[in-house]
Every structure is written in C-alpha cells, then in structure tokens.
Amino acid sequence: MNLQLNPLTPVFAAEAYGIDLRKPLDAGAVREIETAMDRYGVLVWRNQPLDEDQQIGYARNFGPLDAGLRKAYKGAANRFRHEALLDISNVDATGKIAARDSVKNIGNLANQLWHSDSSFQKPAAKYSILSGVVVPPRGGETEFADLRAAYDALPDEMKQLIAGLSAQHFAFHTRMMLGDRSYTPEQLAVFPPVEWPLVRVHPGSKRKLLFVGVHCTHIPGMTLAEGKLLISDLLEHATQREFVYRHSWSVGDVVMWDNRCTLHRGRRFDLSQRRELRRTTSSVDAALARA
Ligand code: OGA
Ligand code: MN
Secondary structure, three states, X not given: OOOEEEEOOOOOOEEEEOXXXXXXXXXXXXXXXXXXXXXXXXXXXXXXXXXXXXXXXXXXXXXXXXXXXXXXXXXXXXXXXXXXXXXXXXXXXXXXXXXXXXXXXXXXXXXXXXXXXXXXOOOOEEEEEEEEEEOOOOXXXXXXXXXXXXXXXXXXXXXHHHOOOEEEEOOOHHHHHOOOOOOOHHHHHHOOOEEEEOEEEOOOXXXXXXXXXXXXXXXXXXXXXXXXXXXXXXXXXHOOHHHEEEEOOOOOOEEEEEOOOEEXXXXXXXXXOOOEEEEEEEEOOHHHHHO
16 A cells, blocks of 8 residues: 545545656556545645656556547647647647637636536546646646535435436537637537436445536526526536635646546636646546446
C-alpha cells in the first residue's frame, strides 16, 4: 500500500501522494488508484509534472483513450505527439495565444459551464486526467461537483419525479449557445444526440447519482420549456458550494476525475494570459457499457 490520501472536502475529492505517476505502475498500484477514485471521484496529485509520453502512459492504465470532441475535427492541427492528448489551452496550433474571438476560445468558455466530459456520446467518458503546464497569474481554477452527494440531498418528491426520466445530451449544444455556428453536416453526424437517465448508479461505489450538465438539451416526454427548467433546477441543486471542490492550479499538478459521478467547469481567467493544460480521457470499455 503506497497510496496515501488526504480528503479535500467532507464530501469527496482527495489529495493523493505516495505513487510516482511518471513511472510504469504495477497492477496493484492501478487498483489502489481505482479504489480511491471510486470513493473520492477526484484525486489531486501535486508536483508531478508529466511530459506528453508520461501522461499518455499513465492514462492508458485506466482504459482505452478517447479523443472526445476532436473526433469531429479529423486532420486538424495538433501541437502534441499523440492524437489522444487534448490541448486545453488558449494557445493556437502555432503556439501563440489564440485570438479572442477564435473557435479555440469558444471551447475554453464552453469548458466554464458545468459538464461531464463526453456525456454526449455512448460509451461516455470514464476518467479525465488534466495536467498543469502553464498557469495564469489569476483565476483559471477548475471546480468539481459530486453528483452522488447531490442525488442524496434531493427532496423525496424530486427523487420520485425524476426516477423514470432521461435527458438528451448533444455535443455542440453549449458551443452553439456561445455563438459557434461553424458545424458542417459531417461534423454533426459524428455526434448524434444520446439519452442518459437522470438517475444512474455509479459502478464503483454503487451509489445513485444525479446525471445532469450543460450538454443536456431537453427531457424527452416533457415540453421543451418544462424540461429545460427542470434541467436548470437540477444543475443549480447539484452545484451548490457544499458539493464542490475548487482546484487552484500550480504547474505540475495532475487532477484526475470520474466523469460518471462528477461535473466540472473551468473558472474565468484573462484570455490574453497563457493557460495551458493537457487532458487525456479514458472511455468506458464498449463491451461493458453494452452489458
Ligand atoms: C476539461 C475541462 C476545465 C478547465 O479539460 O475537460 O473542462 O478548467 N477543463 O480548463
Ligand atoms: Mn471538461
């Protein structure tokens, strides 16, 4: 047992140490980390700067990697050596700070709305791992919310109302809302909308959770207006401060979260200041997801 944990809130999220993420891990260490993820949903590692290969190597311990939204941008320039390493930055493909009105910055701003990575596809995402490379002088934190604690705290009446309901999730919903109308029919075809039940069971902890977020467009079976209001009420409930951990970034931080039981969002920062994070996301094994 090498892994040590320090809870970061009374509800979820822990600081993790005792394992060097830059070295190959044995099966025991991977199991320890997965067990901690099942309990805490978010793990924060400090002072473990990962290069591109090391991050890919570490992430591959937890399942096949998925490029998420990038799948709609086949052949687009990539600053990185790996297709599965996602550039969460305000820097363009040439390394310069992206223009204020660039599509890249629409992506940054969309990330500042509460979401679960790739909830718009099936299978959806399991773990995301984000490493801090360049951090702006102010702002740019990342916040996480525990959807299991959020479910537990719902009034019984609301638990009954949402028990049989699903929401439809759509990949480009927030980006369109923020003014990006650039999507071609081919890109739209990569991500047909998917439905997820509002109440799901987290496989690792067997706890129920409230699966909402900004990728939700409507509730099938409800009027558009009522469904949108319900989604908005549930999201407001789920992201109350008592269910939230806020991460202030330092270079060399590695934050890993379980998209199946948490939401996250970036926080405001000055887009003319460099902010560079790198993400990998593992997918739920497709065969398991069908089972
Ligand atoms: C992400 C994300 C938020 C942030 O990388 O998936 O939503 O703070 N990032 O950059
Ligand atoms: Mn995200």
